[in-house]
Amino acid sequence: MTSTAAADRRLLAGLARQHRAALGVYLAVSLVVIGAGELAALRFGFPERFGLAPVLLRLALYIGGSTLLWSLLLGWSRELVARLLGERRRHYEAILTAFNQALGLKDAYSAGHGRRVARYVVILAEALQRPAEEVETIRQAALLHDLGKLGIPDGILTKPGELEGPEWAAVLRHPDQGADILAASPQLRHLAPIVRAHHERLDGSGYPLGLVAGAIPLPARIIAVADVFDALTSDRAYRMAITPAEAAVVIRAAAGSHFDAEVVAVATRADILEQFARSRS
Known part of the structure; x- marks a missing residue:
């Protein structure tokens, strides 16, 4: 561990990249699944019965809402990790200070x-x-x-x-x-x-x-x-x-x-x- 703070920054940056990738995969899968559902709706004539607007609105609300929810959850998890890493850094610095103070008691x-x-x-x-x-x-x-x-x-x-x-x-x-x-x-x-x-x-x-x-x-x-x-x-x-x-x-x-x-x-x-x-x- 060459630098606690730098290692923590790298860890948080890595988590952020992973979370962005996870959101991308989730969004892509959602589009595929929902797209298949909407195609099925088109096949059975839902737009002719209810109009195209409700179909598109439902699609937008589902994708937008669920993506926002996942983004918030992942953001909260990063904040928790950041707090834990900050606490670890404070403990690490306390160890350094304690050693130095021990030396000060002697000289x-x-x-x-x-x-x-x-x-x-x-x-x-x-x-x-x-x-x-x-x-x-x-x-x-x-x-x-x-x-x-x-x-x-x-x-x-x-x-x-x-x-x-x-x-x-x-x-x-x-x-x-x-x-x-x-x-x-x-x-x-x-x-x-x-x-x-x-x-x-x-x-x-x-x-x-x-x-x-x-x-x-x-x-x-x-x-x-x-x-x-x-x-x-x-x-x-x-x-x-x-x-x-x-x-x-x-x-x-x-x-x-x-x-x-x-x-x-x-x-x-x-x-x-x-x-x-x-x-x-």
């Missing part, structure tokens, strides 16, 4: 960070002219990209100083841990490969798999840039935030080695930085 920065990165990636993906379905998938993955930090001890997650070897090893595991959590859910497993790859780097220096260039999914490459931008422009326990312009310089310096050059070119445009700032407030 307040991580919850706010996920929401900000989710907003940034929507701006980036739309500027990159990605399909709406893909934009929504990237947003969902961005919201939960640090879910694996639930498995990192609090003392490591909020440590103000430099991490030591075993502590850093625990941090390196969080993309895998987050992806494993998502993969266990049928509704969320499509997000797992993106979450697993959000710390990969084009030159293979990232983690956990050391993927190179095109082997890294584009959604993960978009999240990687937004993730670093938000980290650089946010106060952390071990350093103060830098300005968006300064963050853009840092990110540009890593374009083509760590980050996708096309994504960086969009992310560091003045108009995109302004949109980031507005979305953050």
Whole structure:
């Protein structure tokens, strides 16, 4: 399920096509059956006895009325399906929010960070002219990209100083841990490969798999840039935030080695930085 809303729209569009086809078949069959009946009426001289107008009126009323009734019934059924799908989408979004809030209970920065990165990636993906379905998938993955930090001890997650070897090893595991959590859910497993790859780097220096260039999914490459931008422009326990312009310089310096050059070119445009700032407030 790459995007709940998009899949639901396709389902409703498919139902509408099927209903139109059903109405067409019903109308055709009705015309054949009623036409046969009217031919029989003509054969037995009904028009000569009662006139042609009552025959034609009965035909029009029957076909028009029954077709309208079927159209209303099918329309009501589509509305019911749409309501059920809307309820399913709300439940799905609630799951995403609950995961993010759970992370916020462990680390307040991580919850706010996920929401900000989710907003940034929507701006980036739309500027990159990605399909709406893909934009929504990237947003969902961005919201939960640090879910694996639930498995990192609090003392490591909020440590103000430099991490030591075993502590850093625990941090390196969080993309895998987050992806494993998502993969266990049928509704969320499509997000797992993106979450697993959000710390990969084009030159293979990232983690956990050391993927190179095109082997890294584009959604993960978009999240990687937004993730670093938000980290650089946010106060952390071990350093103060830098300005968006300064963050853009840092990110540009890593374009083509760590980050996708096309994504960086969009992310560091003045108009995109302004949109980031507005979305953050």
